[in-house]
Amino acid sequence: MKKLTHIELFAGCGGMNLGLESAGFELYFANEVSPMASETFAYNFLNENLTELSENNTSPVHTLWVCSDYAKDNLKNRLRENPFSGNKKITDLTKEANLGGKLLVGDIDKLLSFLIKNRKYKELQKLNIDLVSGGPPCQSFSLAGKREKNNSKNLLPLSFAKFAGLTKPKVVLLENVKGITAPFNEDNEQYFAWLEVSKAFSLEGFVPLCMMVNSKFFGIPQNRPRFILLAYRKDIFDKLFNNTTDTIKKEVLTLSRAFYERVNNRQLNINDIKVSDFKYYDIEEDPNLFDGQLFPKINKTVETFTSVKDAIGDLSDNNESNAYKILLEDLFDTKISQQLSNFEIRHHNSITQARFRVYQILEKISIDYKKNIINLLRGKEVIINEIDLFNAISSFLFIIPSAKNEKRIERKLKDFEDLKVLMKKLETKKHTQKALIENMPAPAQLTIPDDICHYDFNNPRVLTVREMARIQSFPDWFVFKSKTTTGGDARKFEVPQYTQVGNAVPPLLAYELGNLIKNTLNGLTQ
Template sequence: MANELTHIELFAGCGGMSLGMESAGFDLYFANELSPMAGETFAYNILNEDLESLSQKKASATKSLWIKSNFPQNDLENRLRENPFSTSIGKFSDLSNDVSLKEKLLIGNIDHLLDFLNKNPKIVRKLKLENIDLISGGPPCQSFSLAGKREKNNDKNQLPLSFARFAGLVKPKTVLLENVKGITAPFTEGDGEDKRKHYAWLEVSKAFVLEGFVPVCMMLNSKYFGVPQNRPRFILQAYRKDVFNKLKRLQVNNNILLTSERFYNLVIANKDNLENISERDFIYYDIESNPEIFDGIILPKVSHLYNDFITTNDAIEDIKNASIKYKLNKTKGQYPNFLNSVFANNVNHPIQIKNHEVRNHNFVVKSRFRFYQVIEQFKNGLKKGATDLFTGKEISKELLDKLKIEFSKHELLFLDNNGEEVSKVATNIEIETLIKSIPTRKHSQRALRKLEPAPAQLTIPDDLCHYDPNEPRTLTVREMARFQSFPDWYEFRSKVTTGGDMRKFEVPQYTQVGNAVPPLLALALGVLIKSQLQSLNVNN
């Protein structure tokens, strides 16, 4: 049965936002994603199109269309590994003036998509007639400003404007933009007297006003919505002006809406002098400071508070032995089985849980991870001292002696005379010798804390290791996906990881997961938007 509402997903990634929106009651009209690697995962899980299988058969995709490519339609093998930043001169395209975009994934640059739409007004008219309820996505925004100079050769600085222009072209009822917490930190442009401070979140808000939308901004944290992860995220929801007016009439004297309306009017009045509008003229609402106003009316409804947060243990304890081939809905974890029920499996995937392969570590790495597991239990400043010791910083003899005493209370990982790994409580001399043999310069590495939500997901797998002493290893893709609230049936495709210069354009499985919008967070936002639109009975 089709859902009542429709959405378009830009910067779709591997599909976290779309999965949550589908569960909230939105039908995907079409999606756009730059990376063919992330697109392969999206197509497989959201559209039920297996691009790898089609590639092996030398067949063409029907639901995944390339906006531009250097390779023909039946060469999926090369298309799936193509550098998306090299396609500007690509002579192949799957788009034509009579193409149907419905239920499609469009792979490629959003600006190339905008160029196509501007050259095909008939398709734009059709999109407007669809009266799309929502356009959502997460473009990079960290150094975006409407005024002043922009870094040359940095296309990312233009992407928020591309998002806003797309919204202005299609005119959905509402827009949802997701971004990292860093969007709220100030940045500067120019030199000398031309030096100017900007706030990207404010600049993005202005951009949507200029396209006819009234923004409401908020800082969320996924842990308040049942995600086992301490993941702050900036969210902008902007209403088409006529939709906003109806909502304002329904929510009389709502301070959040009144503040947004004042900002909208201020931007319109100063559209030729936008630099006159500063961070003092608008506000974003922080869930950490005022959780009580997140009540499901204008801001999404909180489902978990403080002692009720989902923990690391809740998320991955049931699959910690990665040598076992776990089956869907057969594990003992209440949280993962909840995810599998909330996000129903609409595609015919195998019953075995995928993406749970452990990476191979040598002894030095495993022994170092065991140290990280141990020092997570240290108190009274000893954890910082141990970290400094690992990363080559000078520490006092007094602190070193205290660390040796503390380490001697825990089992560490050694090599015995037979070259086998063993855990044992060590003497001071053994501890000092071991520390010298496993140094690191990485400051970001740490072990998970079992009874807390996980730290914000990272795209580099080596930065986190398991909490269990029998598992001195990095997390699997599946474990990271659990922290992001993906159900176990959701299978991540393409390469597992990458490195070197290929990091500039490849989006392997770990990066796909780390960059994703948590589906449970998307679900909460989708439920809010659906409730708002249905309460307005918006038909125009």
């Protein structure tokens, strides 16, 4: 069976592409705004080491810049430039450019301008692309607000929809965080970004089917809810509708068709279409729908969820036997043969280690005691019996930082006053830090390394990039390039390794979504 063609927008480091590739999709081209994330994508999929090329004053062949402040022969500066500042008037794209097999680095709107000006979108239409996918920021997007607000990120969903309307793929796949479903206010009006995105694709000729999935149901060791929009080109949707006989699934498709028609019939009054006119289907609330037909098939249940220990236990235990690791290696064909990369362990001072040990202990005690110790960490009073609170933690070894903040000492605490003294030394204003729970999937926030520490009492430290990548379902051969982490104002535009991993679509989730789309399209052509 022939491979299906795929264009990836907002490609990041390549998690979506890796999963879709294994599901049977062949990348036509990808677009990503961040040079740092692009470096990882190019290395793993295009066999181009951009840092090495820059050091040798050599230009890449498969990685082209849509826009830059630097000339093509200045790759070193291109890899470190802020993609959101400067004039960005230099481009590698020409009217004769063949986009096939390329990574296009730069602003999607400038890519759209190039496609329109040179009528390149006509060439893409002739290819009858099977899928365009991506995950643009959508949290405060509304069709009404787009004409009044200057926040460029609010326009990216519209750019995605416009790209789909120009190129006319059979299917669109949009991935986003759960926050897209929360209401937001703009000019005293309430909007739902997921609904506005659904309207935008409907206006471009695609019938939307919306869902809330969670990575843990697909074998990924992470409790990661994500909004997914599948939008079928109208002619493809009609075939899907006519081929569907199951009553419940027909009702789902009927709602999507009615929404599409309502949007296109009421374009001048589109704000009258409210959240009550459409819905998304939640894997937690409607699990029976997730059977591999309209929605991806659940393959893990509460009893069989993959835990973080299943995923990363071998990395600290030096245990070669890891079924999860083998699954990833078998599913995602190895492209790069080398030793384990991105496993640099960060070394913390004794205060940080001591604080991480507290977080590890917190996961071992009941919620009431946990809340009160967190109060102490934040300089607040406890609201529970002090003797009971001390008894709850008296059996654990705490790390006691030395006066010079260097030597690590471990011992049990003597009494409640001893606990208060230690918590005063470790006091922090951070609200997001926690430890992994070894026999459960990881929490969703894996973008900032300091937010999560290892579950192993022998390892009171943040996770390595490789450990985070395992949790996200990246195989060990996948190498993350550019800086490891960053801070300060650079966070506004830099996308270092930790952020690349945290922002990525888990490849295993992309694989399941890719299989669903592939099977749907193949079923319609039989």
